[in-house]
């Protein structure tokens with residue numbers, strides 16, 4: 483058993499995946515709590531599709547993908563936030579429109595210039611081989627930035643998540659912190675997208691917080707549990723994907739589904755016992 | 758200079774005037790009740806005071822060194838989601854946020870303050886409870902504690918007793934009076950209970966899409982309006 487792990491981590495690409503994956507799992511779980519509670523889960527999904535489109539264009543134009551995707555997705559995040567805050571346009575419909583539109587645009591651009599090839603499915607469902615060393619360095623820097631900003635603004639993020647009107651009324655600049663949440667989510671999604679895949683990354687945002695909420699009842703505990711759970715599921719998924727040669731993204735999501743079912747049944751049983 | 762002064766203020770939504778001709782002032786230590794029927798523009802005025810909505814005409818100014826982040830607020834409805842995981846302590850403490858300035862984390866001052874307010878409202882024992890598992894009355898107390906954390910100067914309450922039973926309602930009014938008297942916090946409260954308003958407050962503002970009355974309670978009782986509405990609770994109810 484131990485020998486398998488030693489062998490596994492002797493591969494450079496797995497080590498890279500491990501480092502970036504753990505950091506991205508942490509970031510997405512922390513931000514996910516706020517996104518899920520603010521009913522912004524769909525924004526995560528929309529952003530990953532926009533990210534796919536940006537990666538596709540980067541590939542067509544031969545530019546380093548992260549440098550294109552990050553600014554594009556950040557801009558998209560602010561746009562989506564606007565749309566869902568503006569009551570006049572149906573926010574959910576707008577997000578569905580943008581995300582499927584972006585996906586189509588990306589597929590279209592690639593197939594016209596390069597024809598459908600393997601790279602596309604690796605963008606959609608993720609590939610552990612996608613990152614080189616410079617990507618890893620950038621990912622580490624950015625995810626540490628996300629973690630620090632989250633920690634520094636934790637109390638403010640709680641306040642605008644719990645009761646935005648009160649925060650606003652007592653002189654807190656809620657727009658600024660909403661924008662911060664959108665910005666951090668955008669960066670996290672782009673970083674995780676290569677490994678997890680555009681279609682699967684939003685599960686990292688949704689599953690750990692939802693699972694934690696089945697059991698924990700304070701914001702702090704939900705945040706902590708969600709972070710631990712997310713990292714745990716990632717590690718499990720990575721090992722499974724190595725042992726059975728399954729795609730990493732899908733394996734991590736499977737681990738998250740199992741964790742959710744487990745937490746859900748514990749929560750259910752506890753409520754039953756209380757009567 | 759008054760904490761809040763209104764000079765010929767008008768609020769409108771999409772060009773339709775909701776309240777016009779507001780002329781009143783709130784001084785330090787005042788207890789003002791805003792009364793008026795549904796749709797008369799009370800909540801709109803509250804939004805104006807909190808600067809969530811700009812006046813369409815006239816001037817609404819904060820004075821006497823009152824800053825926007827020194828107002829405590831208890832909303833008419835709190836759109837807290839049913840499944841939100843938050844402990845009572847987390848909710849109350851979040852009220853101290855506006856005093857934090859550029860500091861990222863809560864310090865001793867904020868924690869002491871939050872503890873004090875929880876004691877004032879007798880919710881210290883609920884500290885670790887989940888907010889969503891509390892009864893309506895308990896939730897209201899938690900939100901009032903949060904509002905008190907947000908301000909030493911002015912509390913703005915929009916129909917705070919909605920959904921509270923008569924006993925808790927009375928306790929709530931006593932608490933407010935106590936806070937007003939002992940801590941010198943000014944209070945602006947919207948209520949439908951004119952009888953209570955008259956007995957608790959020292960000023961009344963009666964709205965009906967315009968300002969029908971503003972002044973002291975005794976003055977209000979001498980007007981036909983005041984006699985009419987506060988005379989019999991029953992009559993007033995029927996009329997509404």
Ligand SMILES: Nc1ncnc2c1ncn2[C@@H]1O[C@H](COP(=O)(O)OP(=O)(O)OP(=O)(O)O)[C@@H](O)[C@H]1O
Nearest residue numbers: 770771775793794795796797798799800801802833
């Ligand atoms: N966001 C809004 N957009 C357009 N019109 C609004 C809006 N909010 C309130 N109004 C209108 O303004 C008027 C006053 O509303 P307001 O909420 O201030 O009444 P209120 O006195 O607080 O009533 P209640 O006793 O029911 O709380 C109403 O006619 C309402 O239809």
Ligand SMILES: [Mg+2]
Nearest residue numbers: 799800833915
């Ligand atoms: Mg109202």
